[in-house]
Amino acid sequence: MSIVTLAEAKAQLKIADDDTSADEWLQDYVDSITGVVEEYKHEVIELREIREDLDLRHAHRFRLWNAPVVSLTSVTAVVGSMTWDVSKMRLDKDTGLVRVLSGPPVSGLVEAVYMAGYETVPGRYKRGALVILQHAWETQRGKGGPVRGGVIGPEEVHPKFYYAIPRKALEWLGAPRPVVG
Known part of the structure; x- marks a missing residue:
């Protein structure tokens, strides 16, 4: 596209x-x-899936760097089996800021998968x-x-x-x- x-x-x-x-x-x-x-x-601009590694320390909020963000698909640990429930996170689509509303903070080297761009x-x-x-x-x-x-x-x-x-x-x-x- x-x-x-x-x-x-x-x-x-x-x-x-x-x-x-x-x-x-x-x-x-x-x-x-x-x-x-x-x-x-x-x-x-072009709507596509982004896979981004983030190195976080007990983060209750973090930023996805490729905005605008359409949706957050998953946040998983690169090492180990930890996953975070993205339904318990609030996403500011314009800035890419993600806030953890409930559950454990995001920590360690994680991969965030999300859709970015314009529909x-x-x-x-x-x-x-x-x-x-x-x-x-x-x-x-x-x-x-x-x-x-x-x-x-x-x-x-x-x-x-x-x-x-x-x-x-x-x-x-x-x-x-x-x-x-």
Whole structure:
């Protein structure tokens, strides 16, 4: 699954549905855009299962690092047979903070298994991804086809992200999620 579909990408680039001449190359771009947006936003966009090891000491609360979190599936000890009842835990889906409401605190090296990402990708993320895609496509091929030198017009880009994320894409995407250490 990608943040945008091949059909959405073709519509953005004004490529006819029946024109399949660049589908393989375009699909590669589409597949890569999700990672670009996830890196910039510091969050999981594509819904997927995450397995994360946590080293905890008698924790009544702990954080899952790949937010937003859809659901917590299990918390088990890496060594031994201890498991914790996730139905007795409260999850803040936006921040990934888990609180143990009852039962023993979570302790030792544990594996947390959970689903993270968006069940429905926010529209503004899709729009931002399509702007990134169009920018990357046009810098390689030019508007309407390949150009010599591979670069077209002066697109304003954020200096931190060089040419990959144009300013208008950043406006669609909004600010990145704060990184908590």
